[in-house]
Amino acid sequence: MNGIDDLERSVGTHLGYSEWHQVTQEQVNAFADATGDRQWIHVDPARAAVGPFGAAIAHGYLTLSLVPMFLSQIYRVDGPSMMVNYGTDKVRFPSIVPVGSRLRGGAELLAVTPISSGHQFAIRVTVERQSGGKPACVADVLTVAVS
Numbered sequence: 001m002n003g004i005d006d007l008e009r010s011v012g013t014h015l016g017y018s019e020w021h022q023v024t025q026e027q028v029n030a031f032a033d034a035t036g037d038r039q040w041i042h043v044d045p046a047r048a049a050v051g052p053f054g055a056a057i058a059h060g061y062l063t064l065s066l067v068p069m070f071l072s073q074i075y076r077v078d079g080p081s082m083m084v085n086y087g088t089d090k091v092r093f094p095s096i097v098p099v100g101s102r103l104r105g106g107a108e109l110l111a112v113t114p115i116s117s118g119h120q121f122a123i124r125v126t127v128e129r130q131s132g133g134k135p136a137c138v139a140d141v142l143t144v145a146v147s
Contacts (some may be wrong), residue, residue, distance in 0.1 A: 002078050004119055004145065008112045015107040015123075018070035020130060023058045025099045031062040045099070058097040063137045064088075067125050070105025071143075080118055080145035087142045089122070094134040102130035110140065118147040 025045060032038045040047050041057055048056040068085065077083065097103065110122040120142055127137040 010109050016074045018073040018105040020102045020104045022102050028058050055098040060093040074107045082146050084144045086144045089140040091139045097136045118145045120144050
């Protein structure tokens, strides 16, 4: 993408996929430290190996926090002075993300809406695991491009 006009013409289309990103135990531990969510299924690989998932798993919100990185690899908009995360209309975590998984994001542009400060984009991001199956996360995110 280049400008707002290009995005407006792309409403209803799939914008593409990001690169693959491998989730590491170090990343999970850093997220746990930052958020205070140090549940053993995330930060104790030995205990998690004999737990319900057979391995340590990433936090759902860690998976969601990767969305801006994925989107920056999928599209860019020239012209706005800045892009701001505005919110999320819907988030679901249909499957777990075992540590070591490779994830990528796919983006579908749902809407481009003019607002007083610029434009708001609604994008459905689907975070996939390379091993397939259900998505790890599906989120309808809102971004504001400030003119």
